[in-house]
Amino acid sequence: NAGVTQTPKFRVLKTGQSMTLLCAQDMNHEYMYWYRQDPGMGLRLIHYSVGEGTTAKGEVPDGYNVSRLKKQNFLLGLESAAPSQTSVYFCASSHRAHSRIFGPGTRLTVL
Amino acid sequence: QQQVKQSPQSLIVQKGGISIINCAYENTAFDYFPWYQQFPGKGPALLIAIRPDVSEKKEGRFTISFNKSAKQFSLHIMDSQPGDSATYFCAASRDRGSTLGRLYFGRGTQLTVWP
Numbered sequence: 001n002a003g004v005t006q007t008p009k010f011r012v013l014k015t016g017q018s019m020t021l022l023c024a025q026d027m028n029h030e031y032m033y034w035y036r037q038d039p040g041m042g043l044r045l046i047h048y049s050v051g052e053g054t055t056a057k058g059e060v061p062d063g064y065n066v067s068r069l070k071k072q073n074f075l076l077g078l079e080s081a082a083p084s085q086t087s088v089y090f091c092a093s094s095h096r097a098h099s100r101i102f103g104p105g106t107r108l109t110v111l
Numbered sequence: 112q113q114q115v116k117q118s119p120q121s122l123i124v125q126k127g128g129i130s131i132i133n134c135a136y137e138n139t140a141f142d143y144f145p146w147y148q149q150f151p152g153k154g155p156a157l158l159i160a161i162r163p164d165v166s167e168k169k170e171g172r173f174t175i176s177f178n179k180s181a182k183q184f185s186l187h188i189m190d191s192q193p194g195d196s197a198t199y200f201c202a203a204s205r206d207r208g209s210t211l212g213r214l215y216f217g218r219g220t221q222l223t224v225w226p
Contacts, residue, residue, distance in 0.1 A: 099157055
């Protein structure tokens, strides 16, 4: 089992560019999540999904969109990147509502 | 409004000492309190978790103490080792309601254990 994988690991964007972060899990988990981690701010929930075809907003959803077309994949999109979106992004999944298995992260820099 | 408050922000402990990290919460509906450990360049990993029906849970050198009346819980790392140097996050969630399973994280404590 690979667990939770994230693609890419690193990315540098210019302001206004768009990109998609891919998260994949092979544990047949129902729940999937996208977090961002900034120094001194902990982990903040961007969007989450409780099942295939469903998505919901977390605490910092502005500037991001998500899609869950397949149970094993959860995509995070940035339509027009801003420097404030420079962060480390973590995807996570869980079988039940509580426990999370986190991916290794994607380090994104927006210039 | 921050749902879970964590302190200290950073902690330096000598090898063999006891590391203590504290968290406090306001929402009495929370019924699951996990701790995550994160090494540099890695994602957080579940370390230990507790539910409010017990006051203490121990796994090896790691212990969670839970005080329901004070709405506080803490992580104790006994005989701290340099390999324990990492960032630790406390969190809280509840089983019911519209925020089912939503996990609220503290801001993290960076622990350094000196050899």
